[in-house]
Amino acid sequence: MKVLNFLVAGVGGQGTLLASDILAEVGIRSGCDVKKSDVLGLAVRGGSVLSHVRWGERIASPVIEEGEVDCMLAFEPLEAMRAIPFLRRESIVVCNTHPIVPISVSSGDARYPTRDEIERALREAASVVHFVDATGLAAQLKNPRVANVVLLGAFSTLLDVEPALWESVALRRVPPRYEDLNRAAFRAGRTLLNRREEA
Amino acid sequence: MTLRREEDGMSKLLLSGNEAIARGAYEAGVQVATGYPGTPSSEILEAIAADYKDAIYAEWSTNEKVAMDAAAGAAYSGRRSLVTTKQVGMNVLSDALLYTVYTGSSAGLVVVTADDPGMFSSQNEQDNRWYAKLAKIPLLEPADSQEAKDFVVAAFHLSEQFDTPVLVRTTMRVSHSKSAVELGERMTVPKTVGPFVRDREKYVCTAMWAKKRHPIVEQRLIDLGEWAETTSLNRIERGDRSLGVITSGITYMYAREVFPNASFLRLGMTYPLPKRAIRAFADGVDRLIVVEELDPFLEESIRAMGIDVTGKDIYPPCGELLPETLSRLSAEAGLIERREAAVSAPPPVGLPQRTPVLCAGCPHRSTYYWLAQMKIPVAGDIGCYNLGCLPPFNAQHTMGCMGASIGVLHGMAIAGLPERAVATIGDSTFFHSGMPALANMVHNRSRGVAIIMDNGTTAMTGHQDHPGTGWSLRGDAVRIPIEPLVRSIGVETVRTVNAFDMTAVKAGLDECLDADGPSVLITEGLCVQISVPSSPAYTVASDACAACGTCFRLGCPAIVKAASTENRDRAKAEIDATLCVGCDLCRQVCPTGAIRGPERREEEEE
Numbered sequence: 001m002k003v004l005n006f007l008v009a010g011v012g013g014q015g016t017l018l019a020s021d022i023l024a025e026v027g028i029r030s031g032c033d034v035k036k037s038d039v040l041g042l043a044v045r046g047g048s049v050l051s052h053v054r055w056g057e058r059i060a061s062p063v064i065e066e067g068e069v070d071c072m073l074a075f076e077p078l079e080a081m082r083a084i085p086f087l088r089r090e091s092i093v094v095c096n097t098h099p100i101v102p103i104s105v106s107s108g109d110a111r112y113p114t115r116d117e118i119e120r121a122l123r124e125a126a127s128v129v130h131f132v133d134a135t136g137l138a139a140q141l142k143n144p145r146v147a148n149v150v151l152l153g154a155f156s157t158l159l160d161v162e163p164a165l166w167e168s169v170a171l172r173r174v175p176p177r178y179e180d181l182n183r184a185a186f187r188a189g190r191t192l193l194n195r196r197e198e199a
Numbered sequence: 200m201t202l203r204r205e206e207d208g209m210s211k212l213l214l215s216g217n218e219a220i221a222r223g224a225y226e227a228g229v230q231v232a233t234g235y236p237g238t239p240s241s242e243i244l245e246a247i248a249a250d251y252k253d254a255i256y257a258e259w260s261t262n263e264k265v266a267m268d269a270a271a272g273a274a275y276s277g278r279r280s281l282v283t284t285k286q287v288g289m290n291v292l293s294d295a296l297l298y299t300v301y302t303g304s305s306a307g308l309v310v311v312t313a314d315d316p317g318m319f320s321s322q323n324e325q326d327n328r329w330y331a332k333l334a335k336i337p338l339l340e341p342a343d344s345q346e347a348k349d350f351v352v353a354a355f356h357l358s359e360q361f362d363t364p365v366l367v368r369t370t371m372r373v374s375h376s377k378s379a380v381e382l383g384e385r386m387t388v389p390k391t392v393g394p395f396v397r398d399r400e401k402y403v404c405t406a407m408w409a410k411k412r413h414p415i416v417e418q419r420l421i422d423l424g425e426w427a428e429t430t431s432l433n434r435i436e437r438g439d440r441s442l443g444v445i446t447s448g449i450t451y452m453y454a455r456e457v458f459p460n461a462s463f464l465r466l467g468m469t470y471p472l473p474k475r476a477i478r479a480f481a482d483g484v485d486r487l488i489v490v491e492e493l494d495p496f497l498e499e500s501i502r503a504m505g506i507d508v509t510g511k512d513i514y515p516p517c518g519e520l521l522p523e524t525l526s527r528l529s530a531e532a533g534l535i536e537r538r539e540a541a542v543s544a545p546p547p548v549g550l551p552q553r554t555p556v557l558c559a560g561c562p563h564r565s566t567y568y569w570l571a572q573m574k575i576p577v578a579g580d581i582g583c584y585n586l587g588c589l590p591p592f593n594a595q596h597t598m599g600c601m602g603a604s605i606g607v608l609h610g611m612a613i614a615g616l617p618e619r620a621v622a623t624i625g626d627s628t629f630f631h632s633g634m635p636a637l638a639n640m641v642h643n644r645s646r647g648v649a650i651i652m653d654n655g656t657t658a659m660t661g662h663q664d665h666p667g668t669g670w671s672l673r674g675d676a677v678r679i680p681i682e683p684l685v686r687s688i689g690v691e692t693v694r695t696v697n698a699f700d701m702t703a704v705k706a707g708l709d710e711c712l713d714a715d716g717p718s719v720l721i722t723e724g725l726c727v728q729i730s731v732p733s734s735p736a737y738t739v740a741s742d743a744c745a746a747c748g749t750c751f752r753l754g755c756p757a758i759v760k761a762a763s764t765e766n767r768d769r770a771k772a773e774i775d776a777t778l779c780v781g782c783d784l785c786r787q788v789c790p791t792g793a794i795r796g797p798e799r800r801e802e803e804e805e
Contacts, residue, residue, distance in 0.1 A: 011553065021377075025213055028379060034213060035343070037376040039319070046756060048553050060455040062343070062376035065523040067541030081547050088541040102553040106759035107751065108770060110551035125544035 001032070003056035005064045009083045010075030011100045012040070012047045015148030018173060019073065020051035022152060025169045027055040030161055035062035046102070048079055072126070073155045075134075075148065076100050077118045084125045091126035094155045094193070096147065098135030130154070132192050138185060146178075146185035153189020163190065211379040216369055219344035219380050220311055221246035223351025224281045225254060227307070228386035231273035232257045233266035235631065236660035237285030238320035239371040240313035244283055245661070248672040254385065257672050259663050262601070262631040263288040267295035267310070274304035275402060277392035279355055286314040286327045287600060291632070293330060296364060298404045300334045301412040303362035305396055307355035311367045313374045316492045317519040320659075322581070322600060324517065326493040331366045331470040335420050338470035339367045339432065340448040344378040350467065352383070353432060361419055361426075368469075370492065372449045372519070424471040432467030435480060442534060443484030445477065445497060445508075453522045454490045457529060472500055481506045488513070488534065492520045557586050559757040560733065560780035562654050562698035562724025566623065568753055568788070569705050570594040575712075576611065576618055580604035580633070582625035583659045583726075584652050591754045595623065602632025608647040609640045619712050621648040626681065627657035627665040634688070640717040641689040648711040649719050651681055652698070654726040662729050685719045692716070698724030701787040733780030735797045743793035744771040750785045750794065758785055 006023055010016035017038060027034040032055040039050045052064045066085045074080030074095040087093070097115075104110040113121075122129045132154050138147035149170060156166045167186055174182045214222065220243050224232055232247050232255050234240065247257045260266035263284045270280035284292050289312050299308060312330070315321040331338035339354055341347040347369065354365040400408045427433060442461040446454045447469045455463070464480040466472070481487050481501075489498040489510035498510035513532045514520055530537040557564050567587040570577055571594040579585055579595035580603060588595035597607050604622035611620045624633045629651050637649055657663040664671045669678035682695050692714035694707035704722060711718035727733075741761070746769045750758050757778035760770035774785070774794070786794045 021213075024377060028211065028213055033379060035376060035378045036213070037372055040375070046553060046558075047555055059378070060452040061522050062372060062378065062449075062452070063521055065521075065526065067543070078550065082550055084544050085542055085546045087543055089543045091543070101759075102551050103556050103756045104551045104554060106756070106775070108760040110549075112551060113547075121544065121547055 001057040003054060003059065005068050005070045006053040006055075007064060007069045007072040007083055007086050008051040008053065008075070009072065009079040010049050011079060012049050014049075014075045014100070015145070016049050016051060016075050019075075019148045019152045020053050022166070022170050022173060023053050023073075023155075026161055026166055027053070029165055029169060030055075032056060033059045035059045037062035046100075048082065050083065071155070071158055073151060075151060077115075078102070078112065081113060081118055081121050084121060087125040089127055092128040092130075092158055093122055093126045094130045094132060094151065094158070095122065096134045096151055097131050098133065098147070130193055132189075134189065134192070137188055137192060141181065141185055141188065143181060143185075146182055149182045149185040150189035150192070153186040154193040155189075156186075157190055157193045211381055213377050214344045214348075214380045215242060215375060215377045216341070216344050216347040216373040217242035217313070217375070218246045219347040220283075220351050220367070220369070220374075221250065222380065222382065223348035225251045226348070226383045226385050227352045227355040228279050228388040229255055229281045229307075229355070230278040230388055231255070231270060231280040232283070233260045233269050233280070234283035235260055235263045235266055235288055235291075236657050236663040237288050237313075238660055239315060239369075239374040240283045240285045240288075240311065241660045241663065242374070243311060243313075244672060245663075252673065259657075259665065259672055261666055263292035264295050267292045267299070270308060271295060271299045271302075271304065274299075274306045274308040275302070276395060277306050277389055279307040279388070280304075280309075281351075282310045284310070284312055285321065286312055286325055287321060287323060288312075289327050289330055291601065293334075296330070297334055299364045300336055300416060301404050301409055302402050304358075304364070307358035308364045309351065309354045309358055309367060310364060311351070311369065314368060314370045314493075316370050319371055322598070324493060326496060327366075327368055328469060328496045329494070331368075332496075334364075334366070335416050336363050336470075337361070337365045337423055337468060339365065339467060340469050341367070341369060341373055341467070342448055342451045343373065343376070344380045346467065347373060348380055348383075350432070361423060363419055363423075368448070370449055420471055424474065427468050427471055427473040428475055430468055433473055433476060434465050434467070435476070436463040436465060438462040440483060441485045443480060443487045444490055445480070445487065445501065446490040447497065448492070450490045450492055450520055450525075453520065453525050456522060457526045458535065466497070469497060472497070474504060477501060478504065478506065481508070486534075490514065490520070490525065493517075554589065555586060556589075556754060556756050557583065558727050559755055559778045560727035560730075560782040562722065562726065563587065563652050564753055564755065564782075565698050565701050565704045565784055566650060566652060566708075566722050567592040567594050568701070568784075569708055570621065570623075571752065573708075576616070576620040578604040578607040578611065578620065578622045580622070580624040580628050581659075582628055582652075584623055584625060587623065591752050601628055602636060605633050605636035605640065605649050608649065609636065609643070609645045612640075612645045612647050613643075619647070621650055621708075621712075623650045623652060625658070626651060626653040626655065626667045627663075629681065630666045630679075634684075637685065637690065637717070637719070638688050645717050646715065647717060648708070648714075649717065650708075651685070651719060651721045653681055653721055653723050654698075656726050656729055658726040658728065662726065681721055685721075690717055690719045692718035693721070694719075695721040695723060698722040699782055699784060701784060727780060727782070735781060736776035736779035737774050737781055737783075737786060737794055737796050739772045739774055740793045740795060741771055743791050745791045745793070746771045747790060749788050749790055753784055753788065755785060
């Protein structure tokens with residue numbers, strides 16, 4: 001079995017760790033050996049967060065080398081751009097379109113790259129890039145916090161794993177009263193990318 | 200939170216290294232676990248408290264030394280005991296560890312140190328493997344979560360077999376990475392203990408008796424060296440004989456991928472070393488390298504055996520030795536074929552950084568706002584408030600270790616510094632090691648202001664308790680209020696102010712600075728991450744905003760420069776409603792009244 005390297009990039013507070021934990025557990029339940037490594041900043045919110053997840057028959061290192069990522073799930077466009085050194089031509093990227101502006105930008109000291117610059121940089125780095133408006137879709141579901149599950153739903157369409165397995169792993173990690181909301185978010189995420197592929 | 204095992208009948212669980220250590224403690228029959236929070240070690244005790252609270256007494260002790268003393272006492276009393284610390288906490292803990300080396304204990308005693316190569320959240324990059332050599336105790340280094348669990352169990356067996364404390368060392372990557380773990384059963388534990396064994400010549404380290412213990416420590420080290428030759432913690436993996444790799448911990452996992460065909464001597468126990476096994480392995484390969492992060496701990500010992508080995512000639516002593524670095528440097532040294540980098544695009548340059556900032560609603564903000572304006576020297580300490588050293592405040596001028604601020608402030612005074620100076624220290628850090636320094640200032644008639652920034656928790660490491668909180672890892676706890684404490688030490692000028700009242704903070708600071716002797720300003724305000732839900736967002740009335748920039752000096756992530764402003768140097772302010780929690784500080788500093796809270800808006804509507 002070929003090793004699959006996943007990178008999950010985002011900003012502290014977006015729920016990237018929950019998503020990467022789910023991705024790792026789905027791997028284990030699909031019969032793979034799995035390792036995962038998270039790089040977090042301080043407990044202070046708003047820092048860059050990067051999770052490495054690896055599936056394979058036998059995984060040694062929990063860390064992915066630069067240029068070795070198969071699929072990247074980016075919760076935030078600037079963080080997707082920051083992770084470009086991990087990508088290679090064959091990489092597939094799913095990227096949320098909603099920016100989270102860092103204080104260096106809001107204070108006027110730095111400039112947030114334009115949508116066009118981000119798109120160009122990512123398409124130059126990876127052959128397949130899907131931009132999805134997960135934050136907007138989560139807002140339609142009346143809860144912006146489930147954007148992470150929407151993204152995971154979209155991302156799950158890239159892998160040959162039963163949707164039911166994703167759902168069972170994901171839903172056991174959320175409080176029971178949010179189960180329906182998260183199920184809806186996951187399914188909405190799946191249609192988001194399936195529809196895009198059909199288009 | 201970590202274990203959902205029974206319900207789904209999975210044989211393997213995905214655990215972080217720290218969760219696996221907690222599980223290992225459970226399986227090893229640990230009954231007492233102590234520590235002081237510190238990245239990357241904090242989740243061990245949290246996992247114990249979450250998953251095994253009925254089986255293991257767990258506490259956040261006041262500091263690492265207190266944690267070690269308490270674990271020693273519990274192990275003397277017959278309970279298997281675990282202590283957790285981050286790498287720099289080991290410096291605090293070591294005084295207590297070093298006497299347990301001489302005493303041993305009646306039940307197993309194990310210290311876990313989580314080191315931080317790469318300095319993700321530490322003031323230095325020290326390699327705590329040296330502590331094993333200094334203390335003359337066994338050192339185990341797990342490489343993934345399964346080993347983290349298994350090695351903790353092995354460490355307790357070793358501790359009881361050789362009557363010695365044992366050091367288990369992880370690094371951030373082992374503690375914070377997750378991998379599959381197969382669970383085991385809990386060992387049997389004593390229901391009751393006592394009476395206390397009165398073995399004075401063993402447990403009283405007075406010189407006359409400690410002298411007799413020292414040869415026992417030395418003999419034990421020799422015996423442990425023999426044991427190291429046979430333990431399965433160390434293992435040889437035969438491969439191509441042209442290259443032999445000696446490695447341990449996470450770098451074993453990296454090296455396994457970078458040198459798929461090499462022969463490996465993989466050391467799970469890295470002190471004392473299995474010298475015969477190393478010599479035999481070295482004789483069986485053409486070229487021998489040591490792959491280790493940070494210091495040449497293994498390399499120096501192996502070279503001292505007269506064996507030709509390379510390591511730090513190739514690999515740097517700083518930072519993590521990640522697979523890509525290991526791969527690149529190994530290729531440059533001719534150990535492996537150079538691989539074409541698969542990277543498809545150059546790294547983008549000039550991307551805006553996400554530097555950490557005090558959260559919107561942080562109680563530390565008011566103090567640093569004033570300190571920045573007063574331009575006085577500030578001795579800082581370990582905690583979120585260390586961010587006061589960064590723009591826009593630039594108002595912290597020293598920071599070294601836990602509790603250093605008050606001692607450094609005293610040093611400024613006895614040096615005869617003409618300026619008035621202050622120390623900034625958090626509540627948890629004050630209890631940890633600020634108290635003795637404050638007593639020292641009082642006793643020696645020093646001067647200067649100790650600002651104790653009381654946010655009601657140990658915030659930076661993830662909101663743990665300390666003696667100033669009314670709760671603990673086990674639930675309710677006795678709260679020790681700070682003001683009566685510092686008064687009882689003998690500080691005469693003590694002011695307690697609401698951290699969210701700008702005027703009160705300034706007035707308190709001025710009064711304390713006017714005092715002749717040492718003074719204490721306590722700024723009270725709960726960490727925004729543990730306080731009650733926030734009030735509605737504030738707004739800026741654009742027509743009233745004079746673009747004076749005063750509110751920007753608060754360094755609040757919710758206050759942004761208005762996008763419509765043409766001149767960025769004289770920008771009007773806007774408030775990001777998704778970040779603002781309504782702490783009110785910006786309204787208080789705004790000289791034109793342009794920033795308004797929800798009540799003010801209602802008044803206007805009326």
